[in-house]
Amino acid sequence: MQLIYFAWVKERIGKSEEVLHLPDHVGTVAELLDYLSGINEIYAHALSNRAMLRVAVNQTHVGLDHAVKDTDEIAIFPPVTGG
Amino acid sequence: MATVLVQEADFDIGAEIAALRAGRTDIGAIVSFTGTVRDLDGGLKAMTLEHYPGMTEAELARIATEAEARWPLQGCRIIHRFGRLLPGDQIVLVITLSAHRQAAFEAADFLMDFLKSKAPFWKKEETEGGAEWVAAKDSDTDALDRWP
Structure with a gap:
């Protein structure tokens, strides 16, 4: 899967995007956030405040129970502040 | 048909309205909203807007399509x-743009409410003390309840 990070999520993880293989046991956005948080302390810190995270799958806003696949483009970011 | 542009360059409100009106006599109401960088206490040096190329355009187009479904618009530009x-x-x-003012006013209000909560932009403010990401306001999300 293609992962993309924005704003302070990007700064805390230290990269704007990366390609990771989606493990078989990860089927939803919530499970993906759990999996990423387990990579190391940097990810755990960046993704610790779930209430302040939003996710888009294939450029569409989704909820925590949305399904994810290894072919997806998945973006993780804070609540938007445009306008 | 709505048009959406995401760009670094500045825009000219008069030129944009003139382009939308060109050659048309069926329009009775034109509403425009412009948002600007606000510095209430003189401490802001700059504001940088980050966005999600591709999704930004798609999300703005989705919002505009929804506005066109709700109101009889004769033109729409974001x-x-x-x-x-x-x-x-x-x-x-x-x-x-619409034949009557109510549709034009309401659609512009709706577009800004949804843009603020859905369009993937993030503001970072630079002051003398450093740079900080702007926190989202609950009131922006609550504003969506105005449009059931």
Whole structure:
């Protein structure tokens, strides 16, 4: 899967995007956030405040129970502040 | 048909309205909203807008399509800038055209409410003390309840 990070999520993880293989046991956005948080302390810190995270799958806003696949483009970011 | 632009460059409100009106006599109401970089206490040096290329355009187009489904619009244009902007600079422009003012006013209001909660932009403010990401306001999300 293609992962993309924005704003302070990007700064805390230290990269704007990366390609990771989606493990078989990860089927939803919530499970993906759990999996990423387990990579190391940097990810755990960046993704610790779930209430302040939003996710888009294939450029569409989704909820925590949305399904994810290894072919997806998945973006993780804070609540938007445009306008 | 709505048009959406996401760009670094500034925009000219008069030119945009003139282009939407050109050759038409069926329009009775034109509403425009312009959002600008605000510096209330003189401490803001700049504001940088980050966005999600591709999704930004798609999300703005989705919002515009929804507005066109709700109101009888004869034209609609959304321009949103990204990059480093200075206090007083223009950030966003929404223009709606309709035969009657109520549709144009309401559609512009709706577009800005949804843009603020859905369009993937993030503002970072630079002050003397450093740079900080702007926190989202609950009131922006609550505003969506105005449009059931």
